[in-house]
Amino acid sequence: MPRTLTTLLFLGLYLSQRVSSQIQTLSKPTIWAKPNFIIPNGMPVIIWCQGMHKATEYQLYFEGQLSALEKSNPPGMMNKVKFSIHTMTSKTAGQYRCSYRSGELWSNPSDPLDLVITGMYDKPTLSVHPGSEVISGEKVTFYCHLETATSTFFLLKEGRSSHPQRRYGNMQAEFSMSPVTTAHRGTYRCFGSYNNHVWSFPSEPVTLLVTGGTENTSLTPTEQPSSSDSWEPYLVTTKTGFQEAPALWDHTTQNLLQICLAFLVLVALVCILAEDRLRSKKTQEGANLALSWECRRSFRKEKHLDE
Known part of the structure; x- marks a missing residue:
């Protein structure tokens, strides 16, 4: 089999495997x-x-x-x-x-x-230091405390689409923010937790007001401004993930690959058939030539005997 045809068949096999793997995904x-x-x-x-x-x-x-x-x-x-x-x-x-x-x-x-399910345990208390009204650039710390012994706490900002912040502590956890900007202002609540999916009642809300500085509009995708949505009966509304x-999968690309693969296989088959036909023709021509020479030899031999 010619080297070109062998290369073509190997290329067709490779593309077939690539298309098959992409279609399978x-x-x-x-x-x-x-x-x-x-x-x-x-x-x-x-x-x-x-x-x-x-x-x-x-x-x-x-x-x-x-x-x-x-x-x-x-x-x-x-x-x-x-x-x-x-x-x-x-x-x-x-x-x-x-x-x-x-x-x-x-x-x-x-x-x-x-x-996550909430409302399974006592309500924690949430406080903020140095106060609920601070100047931009200061350090703010939220304290979440739960009398019922626990070691895991979560802090959420109403209207936020980000994941809740998690901290650990013996009956109390600290959530520090430094330096604060106008992007941090909003209403916060905290929860005590006994596993990642079972939380306490939410704490009473604590509203943080940040004054001074310039309005910070360059929030990260997970830091959306707080909204006026009510906390009850649900928490923040978000489409997680x-x-x-x-x-x-791009079906147009997939179809093009399939067409190219089919064309490549067709070309390979045509080449194989053409090669086979050419070999058959050469074999037939060789047989005819051999038969012609044999007939000539026989004719010459008979003529020689007649003489």
Whole structure:
């Protein structure tokens, strides 16, 4: 087999493996909770899972175990489904992931979603030093105290989309902010915790007012200004880990690769058939030439005998 054809076939095999591996990979779904990932005891919550548009089935995992299964309706048309928890309890608090099926393939699990239940223990007290009104550039420390013995505390700012701050301490924890800017002003609450997903009642709110300095509008993506949303009955409203449009496999690129691969395989087959036909033609020509020479030899031999 010619060297060029061998190279072509190896290239076709390589591209086939690359396309196959890319087709076998589905984009990771996104998962979020509504109205929030922090839910008071006894309240409902909905877990949303979003995959690609041709997803036909979704699975929800709780603490690594399959918890629920939902099919898109109509099949292959909806790119997200919801899993409802009608009453939040300590048994439903924990880490969730989801995955989806498209065709015969299942995607990898989503990033984790941690559902937290509140209102399970006594209410802590929250205070701020040196006071609730400070000048920009000063150091501020929040103190969260809980009479019921615990060693883990969380501090949240209302309206924040960032993750809560966590600190450790014996019945009390300190949350220091230095230097403070106008971006730190807002309403704060704290919680005591006995594990990452089971928290106490929220403390009474403490509002921090920062004066002086210039208005700081260059906040990080996780430091959004505080809103006037009410704390009750839920905490801050946020879509943890949610993206409006998850990164999906580019179907146009996939189709182009498949077309190129099919064309390459077709070219290889044509080359193989052409080579085989050429060999057959050469073999036939050789056989005809040998037969012609044999006939001539026979004719000459007979003529010689006749003479």
